Amino acid sequence: MAQDTQENLPVPPPPAAGAVPVSAFRRLLGELRAAALSAVWFSVLALPLVVFRINSASGRIDYLWGRLPRLAAAAFLATLTWRFLLRRVGFSRVRRAVVEAGGPPPEGARGPEGSWLTLLDRAPAKRAILAAGALLLLSIPFWATPYVVTVMITALIYITLGLGLNIVVGVAGLLNLGYAAFFAVGAYTFALLHANLGLGFWACLPLGALAATLLGLLLGIPILRLSGDYLAIVTLGFAEIVRLVLVNVGFTNGPRGIRNIPPPSLLGIDLNGSVKPLLVPRGLLHADMDLNKVFIYFVILAIVALTVACVFRLENSRLGRAWLALREDEVACQAMGINRTRAKLTAFALGSTWAGLAGVVFASQITFINPQSFTFLTSVMVLSIVVLGGMGSIPGVMIGAVVLILLPEYLREFSDYRMLIFGLIMVVMMVFRPQGIIPSTRRVYIYRPEDHAGAPAGDALPPEGARP
């Protein structure tokens, strides 16, 4: 891997002493020229779509030449930034490759120990951050507006989804592009059981999870032989089948969906009637807050805590190690005596369980579901959370979910450009930080020949320590 990166990147030329100002000026000129060229290129590229706005029904063409200079200026600035960042990322990659290959760290190189991320590895800091985070999350309903609570519920639902998918994609390395199907099954289990049998939230929570798990097993069996992109496309197709069945089958009420899904009950107490008058006058609650929403918030918060605990324990269990082995090398993993069938099936089934749980909570939060909520875009969103946050890393997935759910909310001011910027950020993140916001810090053992120069052959290799 390290060699590969090194080959693809230009090694920075050694700076000539004394000639710095001239070469810096030259470089700047070169950069400006490149940016100007790219501005021209993008103007040509955008010309038909941006300048000629058509209305083909009336045959009218609006010639919007005024858009072109703005676009060219944006392209000019974007190219300058892009090239600057790309060069910096390239340099740091070369440096890391040199260090990994056993060379001396270059001057001014910032080692992994200098990075702010390693703060998370120190136990006291970790505990302090965890405590602060928990306190913040627990206190949100008591000072925030109803809108904030609603958005936070969505974010927490997506954290649960992200952690569940992380088992499948991040830990076991099975690319699942149809995660929304399991989410849908959880939500529909609750909605249908409530509408037909009158079951409540608490009865449906385990049933929804069970239904999703069974569906995960059902999907797992035919695809055991598949791997990589074939697996991805089959999961995608499977999710489309589930969605189309939900649209077309009679008892799900088709595209109109199911209404009047109840909130979870707390021992039968009427929260808005009896508890709310106690809290609002003391300034402990926003006057417009729906206490059922607050309760859902705490339920999903508890589910997230449970998920984190489970996923953390799973990752370090025998099964979790089997998944990691499966991700790294299927053949070697089988040779070591790991039951591949069981590892794959459990990854799929356990990953789906969380989607089922999240689905039940989702249904009770929005009180109305239809197949439109469970499209491919939902799957993509969850996958993006896992990859943007950092595959296989629990804090990464949590940050990823918060960023991806809150970002579109903050971008509402640019409502027209919202999704445009969203797509662009996904590309930019992947180009400049492909390992995710908080990469997983699994211990990696590296062999360095010079450490074993005098060691007798066959000696066990001592661990080299963690690297991000």
Next chain:
Amino acid sequence: MELFLNLCVSGLTKGSIYALIALGYTMVYGIIALINFAHGEIYMIGAFTALIFSMALGALGLSGWGLLLACGLLAAVYCAMYGWTLEKIAYKPLRGQSRLAPLISAIGMSIFLQNYVQLVQTPNFLAYPDLIPPLPFAGALSGVATKSQVAIVAATALSMIALTLFIKRTRMGLAMRAVSQDPTMARLSGVNIDRVISSTFVIGSVFAAVGGLLIGCATRQIDSYQGFLAGMKAFTAAVLGGIGSVPGAVIGSLILGFSESFAAGYVSSDYEDVVAFVLLILILTLRPDGIMGSATTQKV
């Protein structure tokens, strides 16, 4: 019997369109093992650019075959430029990274392009003119196939022949085959990998543009969402045939087109898409590497 014949024709037409898009997926996958999720958007941009040029050139007085050819050519050139730029921005900096990073960047690019077209043009449906002039021998086929169906099948067949010749006969085609077999060895033999990858994107985009123009003329309306489902179906077709294989993509597309068309005709049009995906799961369960794909044995 007439229903059967009509379903065959519509299946062939659908399959042809899928094939035009699937080629872009399968070629890119063959060269750099990447699912180019934004390819469906290139197809959509092809439909839009062709429509814009048809109106602009129509206003200048062009019509008939001249207009169709000019629009097709300009749409192809623009899609090629979009494909080339797409690769340079979203995929080239990510070479050598894990497989998921380019996939996410591709999905991001797809969202970006879809919203870009919505923003600068319209999120609503646009009426599409019938750009195909009357065909000389269409009278013989009346009642069986419409003019645009004939045009789609003919254009697809021509494109396939051209592509096969390109891959078999030209130096660039040879370089492409070499890179898809073994990139490292190809580079050692002096193949310019960057150029091969760029040309793959350019060629795939040109076919997508042709598909976009033709589907617009056939369905008589386009919108900025159409690239997504068509892209997904075409990718399914490419996988069905064995991704990375050009004949496989064509066969997979035809199977998909026919089965969808028959399902719509004999079962219910609601389940048209279900059939496509059920078929995919069935075929891949029986032949995990697709119909034309070669099983890769891993040596340890």
